[in-house]
Amino acid sequence: MSTSERPRWWRDAVIYQVYPRSFADANGDGIGDIAGIRKRLGYLSELGVDAIWFGPWYPSPMADAGYDVADFRAIEPVFGSLAEVEELITEAHGQGLRIIADLVPNHCSDQHPWFQAALAGGPDAPERDLFWFRPGRGPDGDQPPTDWIGEFGGGTWTRTTNPDGTAGDWYLHLFAAQQPDFNWDHPRVRAEFEDILRFWLDRGVDGIRIDSAALLLKDATLPEVVAGAAHPFHDLDGVHDIYRSWRRIADGYPEPRALIGEVWLPDRQRFTNYLRPDELHTAFNFDFLSCAWDAAALRESIDGTLAEHATIDAPATWVLSNHDVTRVVTRYGRADTTFSFASKREGTYTDLELGTVRARAAALLSLSLPGAAYVYQGEELGLWEVEDIPPALRQDPMFPRSGFVDPGRDGCRVPLPWTGDAAPFGFSPDDATTVPWLPQPAAWKDQTVQAQTSDPHSMLELYRQAIRLRRELPALGNGTLHWLPAPDGVLAFARDPGFACVVNLSDTPVPIPPHQDKLLASRPVDGDLLPPDTAVWLRM
Structure with missing residues (x-):
């Protein structure tokens, strides 16, 4: 079926998440790239998925794996070029695969031209209004404007130095210090992102995944976080006006384009507010992802999800893992099978055999529920969390910002194993002289695509069969x-x-x-x- 024959395709799609750094490396530098992805499109087509969601591919200093964007209309040179991405989109469409790009509207890189101008221009620079620059507290302004805790832990304000060398104002960053938050109260920010949205949709991108979708607006009075009071930067009501504007843009294209929100909210009713008919088309179901391997808990999650989505005729999504969370094989092999960032630790005893058995069952569960399903790269291979990465090789800022307690997210981002009996397992060319950017376990020789293909008992063949049946059976996909x-x-x-x-x-x-x-x-x-x-x- 061509990509033009399925209106509202997002309601029942199987969407595969590609983490570009770790999918396939064509030039041998140890980092995945667009050329490597293009060579592996046949694998994704054979797997049977409907769409591919790509993590950020923009120019970035990589302080947070590409979520610190320096230019929203270009491609990181390590990955390739804009021309290559345009060719990728064309080739994917030719194989019936839709493309979903990742957009990061809450913040940018501190190397973004706007932020650089805000720093260089001093206290009166007009670009400062595009961010959250504020004077500090205390007689010398040496205390941050608030005591907010960041999404990665730690403080949320960094003090600047004025061009004359004196101590300056502070700027807000809900994530790493290299990721200053945009001021979405400013019309120039809103206009800029509407233009960025059109830039990618004009190039044939079929959907946009919106990072940290509930965080864009902040209470300008900067109140502290107080239990029971309205949160100063989580899920402010005004954020919905932004997505209504984006929806009008998406709906203006002849081919159906989807807006997909990353919305971490425990309140299901507040969550589904983002999915009203004039806002986002769909959003990630973290309630299901975080749920324990327990029948009563899973049923409650499924029932609650379907009931809330039904009130606004929005499609549910079913997600077992992604680039931010502990891999499902590892999670399900532990005594505590839930997921939360607050409790994420390494060194917990894990029964990988049990975790694999449960992950196989969970795959059939998630692929048979009403709505869309997501598969994170390597999930279909039964990969587990790599927990013995040497500290010196870890790159996730969560690791140092937690005081080296939280291991970060590198363990689920290790490059994929494709072929062979030893690293780099076909991730890089055979003659590559640079090792993959994160080390692959030797035990993955049994998890490669090559080793699992045609093995009727492998995780890969289970996914291939399940996705094929999902397409063939009229009962599966969207519905009740x-x-x-x-x-x-x-x-x-x-x-x-x-x-x-x-x-x-x-x-x-x-x-x-x-x-x-x-x-x-x-x-x-x-x-x-x-x-x-x-x-x-x-x-x-």
Whole structure:
């Protein structure tokens, strides 16, 4: 099916997340690039996904892996060129794959021309109004304007030095100090991003993933964070006007274009406010991603998600992992199977065999729920979190900003293994003289695409079969579900016409409901008993 034959494609798409630095390296410098991605498009087409979401590919000093953007209309030279990206878009469309670009509207790099002008021009520079420059507290202004805690931990203000060498104002950064926040109360900022949006949509990008979508606006009175009071920079009501404007732009294109929000909000009703008919098309379901491997908890997450989305006819999304969170194989192999940034630590005992079994079952669960599904690169290979990266090689700013307590996110960003028995496992060319930017485990020789292809028991072939069936079966994708009677610890639901999914999260085998055929199981099923930590798709 061509990319033009599926209006509202985002409602049931399987979307694959590519982390450009770690997907495929064509020139041998140890860093993934656009040329490497283009060479591997056939792999993604064969996997059966509908769209590819790319992490930031813009010029960046890489203080935060590209989320510190210096130019929103160009490509980081390490990755390639704008011409190469345009060719990538054309080639992907030719294979029926849509393209989703990552946009970072909350902040930019401290090397962005606007911020450089704000620093160079001193206290009266007009560019300072485009950011959050404020005098410090105290008689000497040597205390930050607020005591806000950043999204990476630590403070949120950095003091500047005036051109004459004197101590200057402070600027706000909710993330790293190299990522100054834009002032979205300024009309020039709004106009700039509307133009950036058009720039990429004009080049054929089918969707825009919006980073930190709920953080753009700040309370200009700069109140402190107080429990029970309105938060000064999380989910301010005025942010919805921004996305209504963006929606009008997206809807102005003849081909359907999707706006996809990264919205971390515990309140489901506040979350779905972003998905009203004149705002974003869809947003990431972190409630499901963070949920424990527990039948009651997962059912509550599924029910709550579907109920809230139904009130505004918005499609749900189902996400097991991404470039920011501990890989699902590792998470599900621990005693605590939930995810939160506050509790993320390494060194916890992990049963990778158990985690893999559960991750296989979770794949069938997520791919059979109503709505769209996301697959983070390597998830389909059963990769686990790499937890023994030497401190000197870690690059995520979360690591130093936490006082070297939080290991950061590098462990889920290690380059993919494609072929061979030793690193770089085909990630880089055979004659490459530079090692991959993060070290790959030797044990990944059994996880390569080559090793798993045609192995009927591999994670890769499970994903390929599941995505193929999802496309073939009219019951799957967008729509509704109804729950079937099931023992404690078991999720069982039907989707019309004639499909059921049963997931046994208990510690004992359970009977499989009466059915016509077993379509697919996450591991071998003997007779009509479903083993623990196993999922099965049934034709009813």
